[in-house]
Amino acid sequence: MARVELEGVSKVFSDGTRALDELDLSIPDGEFMVLVGPSGCGKTTALRIVAGLEDASGGVVRIGERVVNDLSPKNRDIAMVFQSYALYPHLSVYDNIAFPLKITKVPKAEIRRRVADVVRMLDLEPYVKRKPRALSGGQRQRVAMGRAIVREPQTFLMDEPLSNLDAKLRVQMRADIKKLQNELGVTTVYVTHDQVEAMTMGDRVAVMRKGKLQQVAPPEELYRWPVNAFVAGFIGSPAMNMLQARVARQNGALEVVAGETRFELSEAMLASHHGLAAYEGKPIVLGIRPESLEDAALANVDGQPRMRGTAELREALGPEVLMHFSVAAEPAITDEVRELAEDVGDDRVVGQLGVPGRAGAQLVGRFSAESRVREGDEIEVAIDARALHFFDAESGLAIYDA
């Protein structure tokens, strides 16, 4: 077990692509660190550099106390789980799991014992004699995990290990992997593009974009205090609603104005976001999480700001209703938002871009199940002003303190 450290790690491919730009990341012993970001953000490159499958163009990689830049993968004492599982097709399940031990010349009796332990831990006993082709996706995934665990390595590296499983199995394996990592206490670097996986599994999550680290924080902090509009938009599902707004002063109090919606900033809000004062008269981006929006007919808190809109689509999920509605305001389409929307396979934020030919911005609210709002209704929506987010309209940086 060991900590993993990356100091100013860069990667420039031979075609000139800069996949990683001065990545600094320190992962303490035993931590479950998730690297997350849209495709092409450099997360897999970072992982492969830690594994030694890719050379860093610059910077230092440390595992434990050792600088491993010049060590080949076999000498780094790591185990890796690949997206495709990469099981050896000519070997049985038993031999697949025993493979790393045989290579490192572990005594036969010990190999038998350790493989048997792992096989039991992962419920693979009935399959030890089978070849990978005779296994289901979930079983193959467990064999791949087994091959990593049996090493008792200093570090686990996992490259989207769940992305080839169906949704139900993925949820189960998510919990299983997290539990296993807790029991083994092995430092783990886990790469995924799925923010739900990141939030549910990581002790801390590192959000990356275009080769640059955006923010490293525990999931709750990432969700509550995103450093910029990209992190805010990436973390959370449905994604944060973002509107163009400006800060104005009315009767001595600071107000946020977004289209037809305007509301006064509370004392508490200003206290935690007093940087806002400097934006008086300037454009900002207002971010509202879907759960901060509620059908006004059901909101029982007095003095909450309201916004008017037209219900467009009602998605009843059971415990709650996702209400898509349009409001008279400009959607905030920052570069980050556009990039997120264009990222293949991630359509959570496409709604943010607005529907062509329809004025105003499309928002999503997480209403309680009792909401009677139907598609086409003119609605009033209550905003929970205690959990709003503000971003600089130019840089996309979150506005907290001055």
Add this chain to the structure above:
Amino acid sequence: MRVPALTLRALILAAFAVFFVAPIVWLILAPTKSDAALVTSSPFSFGSFGNAWRAWHHLDAFSDHIYRRWMTNSLIYSLSATAITLAVSIPAGYGLALGRFPGRKLILSVTLVVMIMPAATLVLPIFLELNALHLIGSMFSVILPFSFFPFGVYLAYIYYSTAIPSELLDAARVDGCGEWSTFRRVALPLAKPVVALVFFFSFVSNWNNFFLPYVVLADSNQYPITVGLSNLLASTPSFNPAVGGGGQSVNIFKPELALATLLAVIPVAIVFLVSQRALVRGMLGGAVKE
């Protein structure tokens, strides 16, 4: 309309089949007949097993069992050269497909160029080279040039660059393999189909090669079967009236020749059947996602 169309198609197919199969059937039946019957009786009639047995005795007796000698020579030459070819071309194809080193593209292009060059074009320079090395007349003068088989490198290259997922090799490296044991323990066991292919093609091309051994070997005891057969042909009175007159007991006639060519095909057929078995489908099933 349908039935005549079908009939027409069947007729065309049958005509082609007969055209191609007839000579093969004739050849198989030929050793069972006497030399005279071969000309006079119906082309597809069966003679007798006795005739075939006698033809073998004549063939075997020719020049003190030299036919067996030629077959053995061919086996030695072809198998040794094929062994060298396999030992070289599989790792070479692997390296060219998955390695990243300067000159890789150049080596690949050169491989392609020499692959499409007819082997016969090199016979003369190879002869001069072997002569300079004092190898003319030794078995190495055949085996070494035979073992040069760029097509094998190319086949291995294609296989490794398309059929083996690179994550599999990455997994081996992370699991503790160096470059050699990654090849030995993962890449090579998975290359069974291409090993079989290279084995087959290399063996067949070595077995069938006539020109090179014809040029570099002087002693008829060293001939492979290809050169031997032509030698045999030259000893047949019906093809070469100059022989068989002067009281020599040369009993090589058309049935013996037919038998000689038929027997010469057998090793190739066996090699084909053996390598065919290794060309298993689904070799990589379960390695990575499908």
